Amino acid sequence: MGxxxxxxxxxxxxxxxxxxxxxxxxxxxxxxxxxxxxxxxxDEIRTNLSKGLGFSKExxxxxxxxxxxxxxVLARNNVIAxxxxxxxxxxxxxxxxxxxxxxxxxxxxxxxxxxxxDALVERDVKGLYKKxxxxxxxxxxxxxxxxxxxxxxxxxxxxxxxxxxxxxxxILQYLADQGIIAAA
Amino acid sequence: MGxxxxxxxxxxxxxxxxxxxxxxxxxxxxxxxxxxxxxxxxDEIRTNLSKGLGFSKExxxxxxxxxxxxxxVLARNNVIAxxxxxxxxxxxxxxxxxxxxxxxxxxxxxxxxxxxxDALVERDVKGLYKKxxxxxxxxxxxxxxxxxxxxxxxxxxxxxxxxxxxxxxxILQYLADQGIIAAA
Numbered sequence: 001m002g003x004x005x006x007x008x009x010x011x012x013x014x015x016x017x018x019x020x021x022x023x024x025x026x027x028x029x030x031x032x033x034x035x036x037x038x039x040x041x042x043d044e045i046r047t048n049l050s051k052g053l054g055f056s057k058e059x060x061x062x063x064x065x066x067x068x069x070x071x072x073v074l075a076r077n078n079v080i081a082x083x084x085x086x087x088x089x090x091x092x093x094x095x096x097x098x099x100x101x102x103x104x105x106x107x108x109x110x111x112x113x114x115x116x117x118d119a120l121v122e123r124d125v126k127g128l129y130k131k132x133x134x135x136x137x138x139x140x141x142x143x144x145x146x147x148x149x150x151x152x153x154x155x156x157x158x159x160x161x162x163x164x165x166x167x168x169x170x171i172l173q174y175l176a177d178q179g180i181i182a183a184a
Numbered sequence: 185m186g187x188x189x190x191x192x193x194x195x196x197x198x199x200x201x202x203x204x205x206x207x208x209x210x211x212x213x214x215x216x217x218x219x220x221x222x223x224x225x226x227d228e229i230r231t232n233l234s235k236g237l238g239f240s241k242e243x244x245x246x247x248x249x250x251x252x253x254x255x256x257v258l259a260r261n262n263v264i265a266x267x268x269x270x271x272x273x274x275x276x277x278x279x280x281x282x283x284x285x286x287x288x289x290x291x292x293x294x295x296x297x298x299x300x301x302d303a304l305v306e307r308d309v310k311g312l313y314k315k316x317x318x319x320x321x322x323x324x325x326x327x328x329x330x331x332x333x334x335x336x337x338x339x340x341x342x343x344x345x346x347x348x349x350x351x352x353x354x355i356l357q358y359l360a361d362q363g364i365i366a367a368a
Contacts, residue, residue: 036261048253049233051246062235069232070254077220077263 002033004181006075006106008068009082009171012093012150013113014142015128016120018159018167022113023084025168030080035181038074040067042085055139061092068096075106080181088141090148107180111171112153115160117142186217188365190259190290192252193266193355196277196334197297198326199312200304202343202351206297207268209352214264219365222258224251226269239323245276252280259290264365272325274332291364295355296337299344301326 009026011019023039030037042063046053049066053059064087071081087093093110100108120142121129132140139145150156155174157167175181193210195203207223214221226247230237233250237243248271255265271277277294284292304326305313316324323329334340339358341351359365 038257038261049250052236066233070257073222073254074257074261077222077258077261079261 002035002182004030004033004035004078004080005179006078007080007175007180008071008075008096008100008106008108009080009175010071010087010093010096010108010110011082011084011113012087012110012153013159014115014117014120014147015086015140016123016125017113017115018157018164019084019086019113022111022157022159022164022167022171023082025164026082026171029168029172030181033181035080036078037080037082039082039084040071041083042067045070045085055145057089061089064089064092065096068092068099072096072100072103072106075100076103086141086147088145088147090150093150107178109155109171109174109178109180110150110153112150112156113159113167114149114156115158119160186219186366188214188217188219188262188264189363190262191264191359191364192255192259192280192284192290192292193264193359194255194271194277194280194292194294195266195268195297196271196294196337197343198299198301198304198331199270199324200307200309201297201299202341202348203268203270203297206295206341206343206348206351206355207266209348210266210355213352213356214365217365219264220262221264221266223266223268224255225267226251229254229269239329241273245273248273248276249280252276252283256280256284256287256290259284260287270325270331272329272331274334277334291362293339293355293358293362293364294334294337296334296340297343297351298333298340299342303344 045067050063074081097108131137132143141147176183234247258265281292315321316327325331360367
């Protein structure tokens with residue numbers, strides 16, 4: 001087992017901004033180093049922990065709090081817990097940060113996957129923006145539902161202008177600087 | 185950190201049969217040895233993962249599946265995940281066992297906390313059996329809702345006739361015999 005500390009690596013950002021892609025890239029990197037890592041993505045959590053919840057603010061908050069709780073339990077047991085849900089509301093992200101820091105057993109590292117909305121609408125990998133703009137999807141973050149960008153993210157990944165490797169390298173560098181993982 | 189493997193230590197049994205007491209005793213023992221251990225008790229899970237669920241069979245099954253999923257994620261990261269919910273239905277417990285064993289990264293150890301119903305009704309620490317027998321609590325396991333005892337529990341703790349220390353010693357012995365924890 002490689003040497004590392006537990007932490008929560010909390011990705012946030014709009015749909016299509018590259019959260020999952022970056023998260024999966026990092027999972028592969030961490031596994032290469034034999035680190036203990038778990039990726040809690042939005043879909044997996046909705047299947048296993050939040051079936052029945054919808055996309056109202058209240059239900060979204062509940063879903064995010066559940067992801068946060070599982071991530072915290074993992075991180076305090078020396079796992080690198082990566083989350084990749086949109087997590088649009090600043091208050092809930094900060095609540096999870098505060099709980100994690102108050103417990104003092106693992107770091108909370110917020111990574112903002114950022115790309116301008118224009119770029120996301122143009123790329124529209126899953127065709128979701130088109131549907132949302134046509135009013136076919138309700139509560140779509142960034143279109144018909146708010147997204148509150150982080151004010152103090154530990155790392156911002158500029159996913160429309162830098163490569164996955166570049167973004168990942170900056171995240172890994174941050175973790176190494178903080179002593180969470182060994183220097184590469 | 186003491187040497188041990190991850191596992192799920194799954195307690196099942198009627199209300200008042202001693203699941204939580206035994207689980208908490210073992211948590212203390214494991215912490216003394218510097219093992220990584222998490223206790224997922226029914227109340228904590230209902231607060232953090234299952235708010236809104238009731239006590240119908242369907243809701244109970246969902247709650248138990250969530251506990252099982254979290255326990256499995258922890259156990260595959262070398263944590264001793266202890267659960268102490270009543271978990272009345274054999275099918276659901278066996279489903280979690282099957283998933284855990286199929287994944288092959290951690291053992292599933294079922295511990296049946298057993299005491300005769302008469303003894304539990306007589307002791308009635310929380311006064312719940314009295315209320316259930318008076319019809320004031322619906323869906324009360326063992327009174328107005330079924331409890332399906334395990335058919336192949338790895339360990340049975342006879343909590344009305346042996347001490348906590350005796351039950352705990354047999355569980356620890358089982359774990360040591362299986363190579364999950366170091367011999368005492």
